[in-house]
Amino acid sequence: MQQVVNGILVVNTETIPGKVITETMGVVSGSTVRAKNVGKDIFAGLKNIVGGELTQYTELLQESRNEAVGRMVADAMSIGATAVVNVRFATSAITAGAAELFAYGTAVKYE
Amino acid sequence: MKTSIANFRSFSILVIMAFVTFSLKVVAQGGAVEDEGLPLVLIFLLPFILLSLFGVVWMILWPAMFVWGAVFSGAKVERMHEEANQRRDSLRKRMGREILNSIDGGYRTDVSSAGLVHANGVFGPSHWHLMIGFVNNLIGGSVTVFQQVISAGRAEVMQRLREQAEEDGWDEVINVRIDTASMTPQSSNTRNTVRGVEIFAYGTGIKYE
Structure with a gap:
């Protein structure tokens, strides 16, 4: 896992350690449903x-x-954010062998 | 599993019955096989034959693997737990401290970078454990076999998170959260699906200057 995904900082804390958040830009999310053969x-x-x-x-x-996570980051990039904070994950099994993964967080700009 | 095992079994019975009636018909006609009829029937039946073969293999394989699981799975779970603990201890010795924290804070102020770190694993009890668990469930009280499987899995996943953090070069991981999700959906036919839980641990890695 790279520390910065496509130039966007992703953390699951409410603040970014060592940085100052200047602007919050709302919730961003990404989800996917995948299955194996x-x-x-x-x-x-x-x-x-x-x-x-x-x-x-x-x-x-x-x-x-x-x-x-990649889709969430793409969502954050599209609104011009520089970081996503307070990331949470949700998992649900739709049928056995296929799973929906959902990642969401708050897009912010930081100094 | 999307394709349930019960289907394979019933398919195999169906195909065997179809073949028996077909060959009886051929024998009744005096052993003369129709020249064009047979390949066409074979092509039509091919997927069913493959399924039935799988069903037959499964019927042989399942009891063997069940016995294997009954003999070895308990020891295997314990070994996994022990091994994860050993790796944790050696990593603690190497780093000089425990690097996972579940609080959002408590880090030094000279942080140079931060980022997400996560690790996961899907663990399931063996069919033998499921059987013991079923009996245990009737009696009530704590169902020890499942608890052993899940806690061994959790120890393993926590260790993977530590190793991932070390590999990525983080000095510390803060705000660690652990999620547990069932891989078996509520709506499915629970008899013929994979039983397992996914354990997922994530946190924010931080690097000091």
């Missing part, structure tokens, strides 16, 4: 019998989360 689903189903980590789904959620 049937083969990986079947493999995850087999792995589930013996228990432990389901690596396919870990990967799936990691990729989708990065995509959701």
Whole structure:
């Protein structure tokens, strides 16, 4: 994870450590629904019998989360913000094997 | 899983029945197979044959893997927890302190940069654990097997967050939050889906000058 995504600073604290927020510009958000292919689903189903980590789904959620953050950052860029603070994540499983990831935060300008 | 296992089983039974009736018909006709009829039928049946093959493989594989899980999964969960704790201890020794904090603050003032850091993992109990959990659920009280799986997973994910922070070069991670989400949706047929929880930890990494 890079510290600055496309020139936009992303933090999940209310303020940016070491910086001063000059202007808040409202809520920005990004979401994505992704699924793995049937083969990986079947493999995850087999792995589930013996228990432990389901690596396919870990990967799936990691990729989708990065995509959701990317979309949130694109949203922030489109309104001319320089940082997104107080980022929160929400996850919901739509069907087993497909997950919706939602990232939201407050777009701000900082000094 | 989108494609449930029960479907494969019923498909396999259907296809076997279709083949038996088809071959009986061929035998009744005196063993003479129609020249154009057979390949067409085969092409039509091909996806079903593949599904039925999967169903047969599954029927053999499932009991074997279930027994494997019954013998080894408990020890595996414990080993995962222990290993995560060992890695945490060695990282603490290396960094000289615990780098994760759940408060928004408490950092020094000479911060040079900040950014998001996150780590996740999906963990599921084995089918053997599910069975023990079911019995445990009837009796009531604390369901220890699930608690073990989830706490081992959480230890692992916290350690991944620490390692990610170290890799990205952060000196400290503040405002750490941990989310737990079920991978099995409420509306689905819970008998034939993957059972697992996703543990997700995120925080703000900060670097001092």
